[in-house]
Structure formats: C-alpha cells, structure tokens
Amino acid sequence: MTSRPGNESATWEQRLHQLLPQYGHRNWIVVADSAYPSQSNPGIETIATGEDHLPLLERALKLIAGQHHIRADVYLDSELTHVSEQDAPGVTELRGGIESLVGQRARTLYHEKIIARLDESAKLFDILILKSTLTIPYSSVFLELDCGYWSADAEKRLRVSIASKTTAALGR
Numbered sequence: 001m002t003s004r005p006g007n008e009s010a011t012w013e014q015r016l017h018q019l020l021p022q023y024g025h026r027n028w029i030v031v032a033d034s035a036y037p038s039q040s041n042p043g044i045e046t047i048a049t050g051e052d053h054l055p056l057l058e059r060a061l062k063l064i065a066g067q068h069h070i071r072a073d074v075y076l077d078s079e080l081t082h083v084s085e086q087d088a089p090g091v092t093e094l095r096g097g098i099e100s101l102v103g104q105r106a107r108t109l110y111h112e113k114i115i116a117r118l119d120e121s122a123k124l125f126d127i128l129i130l131k132s133t134l135t136i137p138y139s140s141v142f143l144e145l146d147c148g149y150w151s152a153d154a155e156k157r158l159r160v161s162i163a164s165k166t167t168a169a170l171g172r
Helices: 012-019 053-065 078-082 091-105 111-122 152-169
Strands: 028-032 044-051 070-077 106-109 127-132 141-147
Touching: 012 044, 012 053, 012 127, 028 053, 028 111, 044 053, 053 070, 053 091, 053 127, 053 141, 070 078, 070 091, 070 111, 078 091, 078 106, 091 106, 106 111, 111 127, 111 141
Parallel strands: 028 127, 044 127, 070 106
Antiparallel strands: 028 141, 070 141
C-alpha cells in the first residue's frame, strides 16, 4: 500500500472512510487495475489495495453512497468495450460486473480524455487511486465526485436566474 505519511497502517477502506467527509465536488476516486501507474503529483494518493476489482468497486461505491454531501459521476474507458476475450480472458464477465454495479449512469470516454480530466483536476483537487489486483486493460472506473445535495438542474436554474437579474439590473 502506498499512502501519504502518517497513514501507513490504515487499510484502503479506513483511508477512504477518513477522506470522504473531506471530499467534495471535483475530487476523484479511481478504482484502477493493477497496471495503473503511481503518479508523482502530490495531490494524487495511490493505494495498492490487494483486493479484487469488482468487490473493491462495490465497496467504494457503497461508501460514497453513504455520504449525503457527495455523489459520483462514473466514467469508463471507451476502449473497454473493444477489448476481446481472446486478448483479455474474463473481460466479458468483468464488463457485466461493472455494468451491474454502475448501471446506466456511466459515461464512456477514451482513456486519454479521462486521464487529461483527471490530470487537470489534480492541479487543484485531491484524487485517490485505489488499485486492485485486476490484470485486464482499460478496466479502471473513474468516479468524479459532485455535490450530493445540489443537482445540475438546480445549478442551471440558478445561473438563469442570476443572468436574468443581471440583465434587468443593467436595463437591457
């Protein structure tokens, strides 16, 4: 397990439980395959959990769902749908397992686009990488945290209201 100083004895689950109350929108949690690299950015913490991928993902999602202040927007690598059973035995079962855990709420983007978003976020916000023991490529699940008590629709209504009041104040 790799973690920040002072957390060497904490399990991944204890560490996630500790971080969730601090995390908010724009933080990320990644459930990654075993080849996911450790990154040098100080805003990114990586923990090699020693856990199987699907149970790790399921537990992380449950811990996030237990928080009232955050929710997770799920991203998957588009490449995963093209990985063949011949090249990565077990990928079909894995895709089904991931789908059963995240359902229709997952968005797919090419891996490099997700990594670019993650890298950009890491400039200002903390990211936790939970590495599993899985050896299937493009299987990482990226969880971008968002506000759990404020919806995108509410934000749009707020922005429309602000814009209309600003316009009215300017006499337009």
